[in-house]
Amino acid sequence: MSRIAFEGIFKSFSDIQALSDVTFEVSDGSSTGILGPNGSGKTTLMKILTGLLRPDSGKAMVNDISVGTNPKEAMQHVGSLIEQPEFYTYLSGYETLEFACRIRGLGKQETRTEIARVSQMTGCYDYLHRRTGGYSRGMKQRLGLSIALAGDPEILVLDEPTFGLDPKGMKELGDLILEMRRTKTILFSTHLLNEARTLCDRIIIMESGRMKYDSKDDPSMRILRIKIDGRINNIPELSIFGSYSFTADSILINKKDKVNNSDIIEMLVSNGIKIDKVEDFDTLSAKYLSVVEKGS
Numbered sequence: 001m002s003r004i005a006f007e008g009i010f011k012s013f014s015d016i017q018a019l020s021d022v023t024f025e026v027s028d029g030s031s032t033g034i035l036g037p038n039g040s041g042k043t044t045l046m047k048i049l050t051g052l053l054r055p056d057s058g059k060a061m062v063n064d065i066s067v068g069t070n071p072k073e074a075m076q077h078v079g080s081l082i083e084q085p086e087f088y089t090y091l092s093g094y095e096t097l098e099f100a101c102r103i104r105g106l107g108k109q110e111t112r113t114e115i116a117r118v119s120q121m122t123g124c125y126d127y128l129h130r131r132t133g134g135y136s137r138g139m140k141q142r143l144g145l146s147i148a149l150a151g152d153p154e155i156l157v158l159d160e161p162t163f164g165l166d167p168k169g170m171k172e173l174g175d176l177i178l179e180m181r182r183t184k185t186i187l188f189s190t191h192l193l194n195e196a197r198t199l200c201d202r203i204i205i206m207e208s209g210r211m212k213y214d215s216k217d218d219p220s221m222r223i224l225r226i227k228i229d230g231r232i233n234n235i236p237e238l239s240i241f242g243s244y245s246f247t248a249d250s251i252l253i254n255k256k257d258k259v260n261n262s263d264i265i266e267m268l269v270s271n272g273i274k275i276d277k278v279e280d281f282d283t284l285s286a287k288y289l290s291v292v293e294k295g296s
Helices: 042-049 071-075 093-103 108-122 137-149 167-180 193-199 261-270 284-295
Strands: 002-013 016-027 031-035 057-062 078-081 155-159 185-190 202-207 210-214 222-228 242-246 250-255 275-282
Touching: 002 042, 002 185, 016 042, 016 057, 016 185, 016 202, 016 210, 031 193, 042 057, 042 155, 042 185, 057 071, 078 137, 093 108, 093 137, 108 137, 108 167, 137 155, 137 167, 167 185, 167 193, 185 193, 193 284, 202 284, 210 284, 222 261, 250 261, 261 275
Parallel strands: 031 185, 031 202, 078 155, 155 185
Antiparallel strands: 002 016, 002 057, 202 210, 222 250, 222 275, 242 250
16 A cells, blocks of 8 residues: 655746656555755655645645645644754743644643653653753754654654764664554655665655655665675676676676575685675665766
């Protein structure tokens, strides 16, 4: 089942084309990450999905409900954290969360229970009774995430959720996303490749408002990397195992189906090649840089 769907989304601001024909679906119970440089359209797309912006054409859907036509009904299924959250500075974190819970239709007792639950999950429980005007950036981010989780929505839309968090906070949030993706559909944006690798079932790369890469369509996200001890020369023909290329100290093999690593290693060793290390080589960095460099 598709929880989220974008169909031919176009959006411009004056003479700037922010989004061009963005079309994809996010399936139930998955974690999808959107990567891209500043200005690639990530936040604009998420604002359209959460009803904060209207597209020039195309439509965004949540559980087969049109966000443009029935935003209130669609947003009942979504918790969101868009850009850097800001709050009424004279309210405490508790009062801010209380307001969010009541908007979601929770009663008084449900609200108290929910505030305790989400604030414990995000690590902002200890400073809930302080006014948000004195919050650090990381504290605001944790409170914003608590608001997104309030009411236990089945879909989460998170725009750079680890922004402003220290390494400990980033690790905690990453663990939380890994836990939540078992039961929720998550769409989030990030600048961090490692974060995307770790937390995502699927990765989309955007540049200049267009989708330039979708890991769902890429059967070779991971390639075998064989690091050679010494100079790379006299390498035997390896095409029987798949396509291959070289870096300064390694062989990268995009393996064919049902090729065993041991067969490749055995051939290299039998030809006198000394192997230092064998590992999966993640191609995401290269793909990302390729997309960004072509767009610049």
